[in-house]
Amino acid sequence: MSFAIFKEFDKNVTDVIEDDFDSKFSLKIKSAGPSSTTITTNVEFVDKDGKSSLKPKVALKWPHSSGFTLEKLEFTNDCKMTVETSLTDSLPGLKLEFKGNDSEKADLSFKYAIPAATFTGDFDINNLSKAEASVTAGTGAFTGGLNAKFSTSKDDGKNATKVSVGLGLAHTVPNVCFTAVRAKDNFSAFSVLVSYTQHKGLIVAGSADHCAKKTQATLVTSYNVDASTTFKAKATTEGVFSASLKKSFEKKFNVVGSVEVPSNLKSVKWGVNATLG
Numbered sequence: 001m002s003f004a005i006f007k008e009f010d011k012n013v014t015d016v017i018e019d020d021f022d023s024k025f026s027l028k029i030k031s032a033g034p035s036s037t038t039i040t041t042n043v044e045f046v047d048k049d050g051k052s053s054l055k056p057k058v059a060l061k062w063p064h065s066s067g068f069t070l071e072k073l074e075f076t077n078d079c080k081m082t083v084e085t086s087l088t089d090s091l092p093g094l095k096l097e098f099k100g101n102d103s104e105k106a107d108l109s110f111k112y113a114i115p116a117a118t119f120t121g122d123f124d125i126n127n128l129s130k131a132e133a134s135v136t137a138g139t140g141a142f143t144g145g146l147n148a149k150f151s152t153s154k155d156d157g158k159n160a161t162k163v164s165v166g167l168g169l170a171h172t173v174p175n176v177c178f179t180a181v182r183a184k185d186n187f188s189a190f191s192v193l194v195s196y197t198q199h200k201g202l203i204v205a206g207s208a209d210h211c212a213k214k215t216q217a218t219l220v221t222s223y224n225v226d227a228s229t230t231f232k233a234k235a236t237t238e239g240v241f242s243a244s245l246k247k248s249f250e251k252k253f254n255v256v257g258s259v260e261v262p263s264n265l266k267s268v269k270w271g272v273n274a275t276l277g
Helices: 010-017
Strands: 025-032 037-047 051-063 068-076 081-087 094-101 104-114 117-124 130-138 142-155 158-174 178-183 188-199 202-210 215-226 229-236 240-249 253-263 269-276
Touching: 010 178, 010 188, 010 215, 025 130
Parallel strands: 025 269
Antiparallel strands: 025 037, 037 051, 051 068, 068 081, 081 094, 094 104, 104 117, 117 130, 130 142, 142 158, 158 178, 178 188, 188 202, 202 215, 215 229, 229 240, 240 253, 253 269
16 A cells, blocks of 8 residues: 555545536547557637637547556647646656656656655756655654755746745545645645535535635535535535536446636636546
8 A cells, every 4th residue: 555645645535525616618629549449538618808719629538558658648738738748656656657748848757655654756857946755654644744845946037946845744534524724835724625525425524724815715515416416505604605516327327517706706607527438
């Protein structure tokens, strides 16, 4: 057993809070291709400044028996390209990843997992302007982690280096409750995540974020109406209420409808997102 990476050790709660509330209209189709490839077509309907248009993207994934995987080769309608690759089993427990595009992004990362801990590192190999390292470990119901970020920028023509340290601690009672606390940006910001699960398909989750500028909180309820239908409702201290309904059909076809309503009722947003495959 290995531990989740530092960015994702509270992912089970953040997914409940953030997923299925997209205010957009999209259709994603995943198709099986030759040689174990997967082709994903994503078409988004965009209405901006009174002009409607379709924004398509096509991505290819190709895993190879050697351990090398082309995670994503994506092209947009304006010919912008994104490339993501990974390599596993070069050493036991080691995974290397590369993410880049044609806009000067080139990030190299690694994940090294052993039974006692999981280590990660991320590096900007294009501009050499940032790097990040983390470790997570735990015992029993507790999981903890530490990360450090390094970045450089020019200030009055001189290179300035910034170091930011963060800590995280989580406690899990399987199938009942989960609590996570994070300290970020050299202890200048804090966040708390909590979720409680009932056996009848009801999950209540909440988050609170505090920094020098503001404090905000979010409360989400997720309820499995039946085996194929999930209803979610979310409210924030900023006066925004959201709701979504997810329905799963046969042939791996899922549809999510969502609506977002601010307290002043001036700009209601809604969306429908469908996935096939």
